[in-house]
Amino acid sequence: xxxxxxxxGHPVNNIxxxxxxxxxxxxPNGSQMTGGTFKPTAYGGVTLPVPAPxxxxxxxxxxxxxxxxxxxxSLYVFDDSTxxxxxxxxxxxxxxxxxxxxxxxxxxxxxxxxxxxxxxAR
Numbered sequence: 416x417x418x419x420x421x422x423x424g425h426p427v428n429n430i431x432x433x434x435x436x437x438x439x440x441x442x443p444n445g446s447q448m449t450g451g452t453f454k455p456t457a458y459g460g461v462t463l464p465v466p467a468p469x470x471x472x473x474x475x476x477x478x479x480x481x482x483x484x485x486x487x488x489s490l491y492v493f494d495d496s497t498x499x500x501x502x503x504x505x506x507x508x509x510x511x512x513x514x515x516x517x518x519x520x521x522x523x524x525x526x527x528x529x530x531x532x533x534x535x536a537r
Contacts (some may be wrong), residue, residue, distance in 0.1 A: 416471035419457035422448035424496065436476050467491035484511045 421442035490502035
């Protein structure tokens with residue numbers, strides 16, 4: 416779940432949202448959303464209607480770590496407020512940026528002669 420009940424019901428038009436678990440802030444709860452990079456933000460729970468998958472929805476992008484990003488992705492939008500309308504004009508895009516992980520175990524030992532040469536060069 417990337418967004419739930421954020422933006423305080425204010426309309427949005429032509430914004431680009433990027434999501435990153437390490438972003439500096441979440442989307443606003445009661446004020447206007449603007450474009451930028453945010454943490455996935457869910458204020459309150461929601462159950463999306465079929466054909467969306469049933470809950471439990473992940474609240475962090477780390478939920479997809481280690482999974483193959485290739486394949487079919489779907490966007491599910493659910494307006495649970497009555498009396499208003501909206502649309503996603505012009506379509507939507509999804510761009511995934513992956514980060515190659517570094518081996519968390521590093522061999523920090525070095526032969527004595529290498530250390531002596533390193534310190535002698537200083």
